[in-house]
Amino acid sequence: MAGDGWLRGRKVGMRRTVVLALLTAFASAGCVRARPTAAPVRTPAAVAAPAYAALGGGHLLRAVTDEGRYLTLEDGSVWEVEPGVRFQTAEWQLDAPITVRTGRGENGYTYEVVNTQDDEGAMAKYVARR
Numbered sequence: 001m002a003g004d005g006w007l008r009g010r011k012v013g014m015r016r017t018v019v020l021a022l023l024t025a026f027a028s029a030g031c032v033r034a035r036p037t038a039a040p041v042r043t044p045a046a047v048a049a050p051a052y053a054a055l056g057g058g059h060l061l062r063a064v065t066d067e068g069r070y071l072t073l074e075d076g077s078v079w080e081v082e083p084g085v086r087f088q089t090a091e092w093q094l095d096a097p098i099t100v101r102t103g104r105g106e107n108g109y110t111y112e113v114v115n116t117q118d119d120e121g122a123m124a125k126y127v128a129r130r
Contacts, residue, residue, distance in 0.1 A: 052077060052100065052111060052126040059098040061115070064089060071113060071124065073098055079124040082109045089115075089122050 054075055063072035068090030071079040081089045082105070096117040103112040109123040 050126055055100055057099040061096045061098050064092055076129045078127040079113050080127050082123040085122045
């Protein structure tokens with residue numbers, strides 16, 4: 001009788017071992033259903049910013065609007081100034097000589113608009129031509 005308890009304990013232990021072995025075999029064979037993974041999200045290609053063809057000097061500042069946020073040059077080009085320097089461009093005088101050049105800006109501010117009269121520059125985005 002004492003042997004019966006020992007035998008029952010062995011059977012339970014064997015069952016656990018068999019169940020674990022079967023689960024391991026199923027998992028390694030790919031029979032266990034894996035959690036679904038999210039499909040990769042396709043994002044539209046980045047819209048290319050408009051290019052400005054009249055790089056260089058010889059430009060004049062015609063308008064400063066929205067507290068230095070936008071600059072308009074004599075050729076009708078409109079520029080959105082990087083937020084950190086708008087306090088500076090808000091003070092630029094009309095008809096100031098301007099040079100436009102490419103820069104290595106961040107967040108789309110890829111041009112530098114330079115007020116050569118005050119020797120100050122601001123990173124800006126080319127927005128449009130009026």
